[in-house]
Amino acid sequence: MAGDPTSLAGPLALGFPAPGSRVQKAYQNLWEAQNGSEERKKKLGNPANLPRPWDPATCLERGLRWELWLWLDEVAEWINSEYVWEASGGGCIPECWPLHPHLVHELAVVADQRRKAGQAPNSDVLENWHRYVLPGFVDRMRQRLKQSCDDDHQPWPARSRYTRHTSEAASAQRLRAFESDLLALTYDEDLKPARGQLTLLDGGGLIDPDTGEVF
Known part of the structure; x- marks a missing residue:
């Protein structure tokens, strides 16, 4: 149909954004801290002290932190592109998401869960992400934001x-x-x-x- 954006040439589904090299290294270190050689585990130290991308506050190295923000921003754009059809329903992640701490915390977990689902050997984990993780995140986002940031970012109502x-x-x-x-x-x-x-x-x-x- 002429004028229908779905008729334009292009992929029918965009791939999930890959994190940068520093974020990937953080994930690799976490895996090796659990599954690597004893020598590697000793070198990495206590796994609880390693940066965990799903918990941004643990990512203290500047390069890693910067890459994490860029990745989460790409994930937010990807979710809005691939999973939101009717914007008025409140399902869009707002462009001001970094100014909402609850979205920062939750988006990091949503991104991590989707990354793991894409690496799974079957579709079970991805089905769980579709059925529970993403809808739960969207529902909580709607409840917390309501209509406050539909057009422009609004000051924090609970500040006082x-x-x-x-x-x-x-x-x-x-x-x-x-x-x-x-x-x-x-x-x-x-x-x-x-x-x-x-x-x-x-x-x-x-x-x-x-x-x-x-x-």
């Missing part, structure tokens, strides 16, 4: 509430509640010896006068 939560007065109130809980804590005499009454220190925290242990 977050500011109240992190205020000095609110923080002190929570600390007092935590300290009161520790003061009221009882110990099972059959499992551990009874403690003396805990004492609240001037600078905050608690001390057991019998043992000198500070909490």
